[in-house]
Amino acid sequence: xxxxxxxxxxxxxxxxxxxxRKSIGFVPTMGDFHEGHLSLxxxxxxxxxxxxxxxxxxxxxxxxxxxxxxxxxxxxGDTQKASKAGCDIxxxxxxxxxxxxxxxxxxxxxxxxxIMCGKSRPGHFRGVATICTKLFNIITPxxxxxxxxxxxxxxxxxxxxxxxxxxxxxxxxxxxxxxxxIALSSRNRYLTDPEIEDAKLLYKALKKARGLITHGEDSVxxxxxxxxxxxxKSDVAIDYIDIVCPDTLSKERxxxxxxxxxxxxxxxxTRLIDNILVNVKN
Amino acid sequence: xxxxxxxxxxxxxxxxxxxxRKSIGFVPTMGDFHEGHLSLxxxxxxxxxxxxxxxxxxxxxxxxxxxxxxxxxxxxGDTQKASKAGCDIxxxxxxxxxxxxxxxxxxxxxxxxxIMCGKSRPGHFRGVATICTKLFNIITPxxxxxxxxxxxxxxxxxxxxxxxxxxxxxxxxxxxxxxxxIALSSRNRYLTDPEIEDAKLLYKALKKARGLITHGEDSVxxxxxxxxxxxxKSDVAIDYIDIVCPDTLSKERxxxxxxxxxxxxxxxxTRLIDNILVNVKN
Numbered sequence: 001x002x003x004x005x006x007x008x009x010x011x012x013x014x015x016x017x018x019x020x021r022k023s024i025g026f027v028p029t030m031g032d033f034h035e036g037h038l039s040l041x042x043x044x045x046x047x048x049x050x051x052x053x054x055x056x057x058x059x060x061x062x063x064x065x066x067x068x069x070x071x072x073x074x075x076x077g078d079t080q081k082a083s084k085a086g087c088d089i090x091x092x093x094x095x096x097x098x099x100x101x102x103x104x105x106x107x108x109x110x111x112x113x114x115i116m117c118g119k120s121r122p123g124h125f126r127g128v129a130t131i132c133t134k135l136f137n138i139i140t141p142x143x144x145x146x147x148x149x150x151x152x153x154x155x156x157x158x159x160x161x162x163x164x165x166x167x168x169x170x171x172x173x174x175x176x177x178x179x180x181x182i183a184l185s186s187r188n189r190y191l192t193d194p195e196i197e198d199a200k201l202l203y204k205a206l207k208k209a210r211g212l213i214t215h216g217e218d219s220v221x222x223x224x225x226x227x228x229x230x231x232x233k234s235d236v237a238i239d240y241i242d243i244v245c246p247d248t249l250s251k252e253r254x255x256x257x258x259x260x261x262x263x264x265x266x267x268x269x270t271r272l273i274d275n276i277l278v279n280v281k282n
Numbered sequence: 283x284x285x286x287x288x289x290x291x292x293x294x295x296x297x298x299x300x301x302x303r304k305s306i307g308f309v310p311t312m313g314d315f316h317e318g319h320l321s322l323x324x325x326x327x328x329x330x331x332x333x334x335x336x337x338x339x340x341x342x343x344x345x346x347x348x349x350x351x352x353x354x355x356x357x358x359g360d361t362q363k364a365s366k367a368g369c370d371i372x373x374x375x376x377x378x379x380x381x382x383x384x385x386x387x388x389x390x391x392x393x394x395x396x397i398m399c400g401k402s403r404p405g406h407f408r409g410v411a412t413i414c415t416k417l418f419n420i421i422t423p424x425x426x427x428x429x430x431x432x433x434x435x436x437x438x439x440x441x442x443x444x445x446x447x448x449x450x451x452x453x454x455x456x457x458x459x460x461x462x463x464i465a466l467s468s469r470n471r472y473l474t475d476p477e478i479e480d481a482k483l484l485y486k487a488l489k490k491a492r493g494l495i496t497h498g499e500d501s502v503x504x505x506x507x508x509x510x511x512x513x514x515k516s517d518v519a520i521d522y523i524d525i526v527c528p529d530t531l532s533k534e535r536x537x538x539x540x541x542x543x544x545x546x547x548x549x550x551x552t553r554l555i556d557n558i559l560v561n562v563k564n
Contacts, residue, residue: 011449104391104392104393104394104445105389105390105391105392105411105441105442105445105446106389106390106392107387107388107389107415107446108387108388108390109387110387110388112386129387130446133446134445134446134447137446137448137449138447140449159386159387160387163385163386163387163416164387164389164412164415164416164419165289165416165419165420166419167293167419167422
């Protein structure tokens, strides 16, 4: 596996592969690889000739009071894990080369960027759409791989790719969970032992929602109440619990078709998100 | 020359050329071809294996009270002219396929979009940046050609291409003028005979500025005053007269290096722009 830091170098490398008509699978990440990232890399390897992963903690997607400066970094560990998972090129640019002085072009998917996580993280999805556009232009992948844990992010990228006629196949892979049910996330590192216990309640609440819905509960407020009463057992501060259409992210009034149940909470100073897709039996 | 209306068809056509490693020159236009457009097409032909022009009157770059609905159209005439100038593919998509229902992704180059023409045309350059991103993704050109008459537009596209790592060479070609000095523009069609006389004052004012500057005048306000007194001889309503750095579009305080003198006026209901690059003798 090649570790590349310079944009011009990765561009030259990939130009060579494109000339040989190799398909390129791309996994954009912020590093600190866990099984979620590795599942994307393995799938990218299965689908493509060449796999590129990027590690870039993107300042444009962090708010002023968020964890940009303390975001976990482990390039050495990541290099080993990525190589083992089939990655061919690990692209790790620095912030100065991605956002040189005078940078001021942004890509924004309107509406979908202002709801759910966008409400409490203004500008976050603009940062995500902008960095993905840049990385897609640098890597020119055949397909790019995202995790379902960041469902809204994947939704926005798919919308952007469609709206801007970007010729890349966007694939979204299932959430990888610990045995305890906790969705894998780099931010889990921030949790203390008692906070880990609280974090388990997220999936518990999502499973409760799934149970209710699959047993015929069609009231959004009933489902949300049941989830809230699970989360309120501890020091979990709810940011949102939304039940939305998976294809539009618009809020459902009544649960009568396939839905996405998504939530965001704060446990101590750590913000965690999770979600589940639920099929409704008709 | 092939006339293509469908996005999927032009994509398939160009995929074929790319596989054969043909270089693709692209001229994005709103049609109603004059010598300005044709000079771009001829240069694109000189530089590349394949020339693609697009004709698309882009609703996203018109304000609510602007001339979107009456913008001149002459597909038949354009087809003949383009073919003669060396165009291989004329891409004429319809608005519904470029902006399908639910479209809501936009590209914006900040700062540069809010000055000069952007001041009186809010959203205009966002529309330009967005449609160019879409067309660039559809056509995947080696190089794209723009006219200097829309200097700010070309500036913004170059900035966007740099900021978003788009692998396209942007070329800006000189303004083509009538014998009278009037810069060629589709909007000249709107002018009545007496208005045409007024339109001649734009280049007269720009030449006056060039004369003063090359003879050592370094006061921006003196140059602007001299231009104003030429334009004020008639019913020309000045939108702006700006003397800016060609590399940043920032306003100059003193003229002591190469400058862009740019202006926008309204003659009757018609908005016209023009500009000139002036080298300062040191």
